[in-house]
Amino acid sequence: MNGIGGPAYLLEGIRYAYPGAADGFVFELDSLRIEPGSALALVGPNGAGKTTLLMLLALLARPAAGRVAFFGRDAWEPGTNEHPIIRRDAVLVTHHPYLFKGTVGDNLAFGLRVRGVPEPEWADRMREALALVELPGWEKRQAAGLSAGQAQRIALARALALRPKALLLDEPTANIEAGLGLRIEAVIGESVREAGTTIVFSTHNFSQASRLAGKILYLEEGKIASPGRFW
């Protein structure tokens, strides 16, 4: 299957329980279809399962049951071990992103290197991504000691530099001041429109969800509470 014309994501019969979770939290999802080049917002209270769903979409968490297909490829098909390869077309930026020791440039180069992007392309991609998050020329800065907001922008740049098919963002503007947050939203929106990137992001901000997403999922206690469409 090549997935041409199909959904970016197709999740069916998902059941996921945290290994050793004391509170017995279980994430369950009957069905979810995400179209390529669309933006989906995940909203809901803390502990609703937003991050869990993003982890499942990033293929960083394996469901106990169910199917996750990414651009037509079944990530967890029994007998195959393709998820590390399939995973390379998606990037997850976590709520409290981790920056590796070294420079900002080292951080941006990491994903490019492991994905086998030719080295001559790195500088341009890094420059472009840093400009998008309004931190141009930061390649040589040390990652240690950056503020939470700066780290979040670097992490976003690190993801944008990879030009993934799917960009998964866990509260992408949570640590960023309001004005810049709006500009980052614009970058995300532009990524959907111009590059056709599929974006799934979690947020506590309903107005952000309605501004940015074509579809909003409200999660509660590990389940979809009300699928909705704002426009």
Added chain:
Amino acid sequence: MILHDLFLAIWISFKTSGLAALVASLLAVPAALHLAGNEFRGKKAVLVVNQTWMAAPTVVIGLLFYFALGRSGPLGGLGLLYTQAAMTIGQIFLILPLIVGFSYTALRQVDRRARLTALALGATRHQASRVVLREARFPLVVAVLAGFGRAVSEVGIAMMLGGNIRGATRNITTSIALETAKGEFTNGVILGAVLLVITLGINALVISGLRSRE
């Protein structure tokens, strides 16, 4: 003690202990990585055994290998007793739990998000493990240096498995023991100072090299 003997003892010390630290690190660091990154049945027991093994006296390890490598022992046929190889083998078993323990602690302290971030950016499991090792490189090097320090300064294994043979298995610590037994305390003190200065030099060189790269 003539100068030639001194240089030979230094060489034997650093050769056997350096090799022991290298081999033990190649075994210990992956083991620590596995222990730090996985939860499995019996993990606590493994850690307790390792912790206990860390406290094993050098003479006990020396004695065990003396029986194993002795002519009537199960490995007697290898003819390793009273050789530098026997000293190295004994020292590997001496410092293995130490490097596992220190490396485990170092790797557990690496932010768990490091591995997740590497995977999220497209790294394979192997590449993500390398990221974790890189993030903990400073304490890992300290763990290896601690292992080397323990090996180069021990005397029980070197004496029992090496036999303190002049020019063959006599290292700095067994030389110190010999000179002290002969009443040549000045020689013993000089040898001790030489051992400390060289070990200090190695530690300073490695740590400053690592700091400059950071």
